[in-house]
Amino acid sequence: MDELNRQIVGHLLRDGRATFQEIGSAVGLSAPAVKRRVDLMRARGEISGFTAVVDPRALGWAIEAYVEIFCRGNVSPEVLQRELGVIPEVVGVATVTGDADAIVHVMAASMAGIEESVERIRTSGRVERTRTSVVMSRVIDRPARPGGAG
Template sequence: MDAVNQEIIRILLSDGRASFHQIGREIKMSASAVKRRVDQMVARGEIAGFSAVIDPAALGWETEAYIELYYKGNVRKPELERNLSAIPQVVGVWSVSGDADALVHVMAGSMSELEDTIELIRANPKMDRTRSSIVLSRVFQRPRA
């Protein structure tokens, strides 16, 4: 990816609603040239999609936690996806190095809903144990790729 495309992505991460005209003005390029570059990055999969960043509280998600999963034996990524994608409170899953097999990001409406979600995750017969860290407050979050 060249420096111009990196700059376009930086602008889009900062303001996903920036028009091609606004981006072009900032990087000294025509709106049509910016559009071509964005279209090419989408076609190559460098830009995977566009979405809105929503305040979790607006969706009723007042409780947030990161849960380390420890499985009995090995667990493969397709199994993680199959087991966890069906749980609406699970908003992210990562396969990680270290002692844990996976890290799960959970957003829930209450402590009770979080507890129910953790129990649902633990119900998997291959689950050995979990370790949870409840988020007390968000200090800052960078726009992410």
């Protein structure tokens, strides 16, 4: 991805509803040129889609937790996706290094909902044990940015 595309993506991350004209004015391109670049980035999979960022509380999700899962034997990411993807409160799963095999992001309306979700995670025949951390407050919560650390 060249620097101009990084700038375009940066504008889209800040405001996904910005027009191609607004982005073009900011980066020194015409609106059609920005559209061509965005279409190309989508075709190459560099931009995978557009979405709305919604306050979880508006959806009734007042509590969130991160659940470390420790599996029996080797479990593929595809198996984790299949088994954990059916739990509506699971909003994210990532395999990780360290002692745990994966970390699961869970959001629910109540502590009882978190507990029920953790119990559903534990019922997988592949999960040996879990360790749950409930989020008390979010200190920094921003989308990834082009040119950032990493």
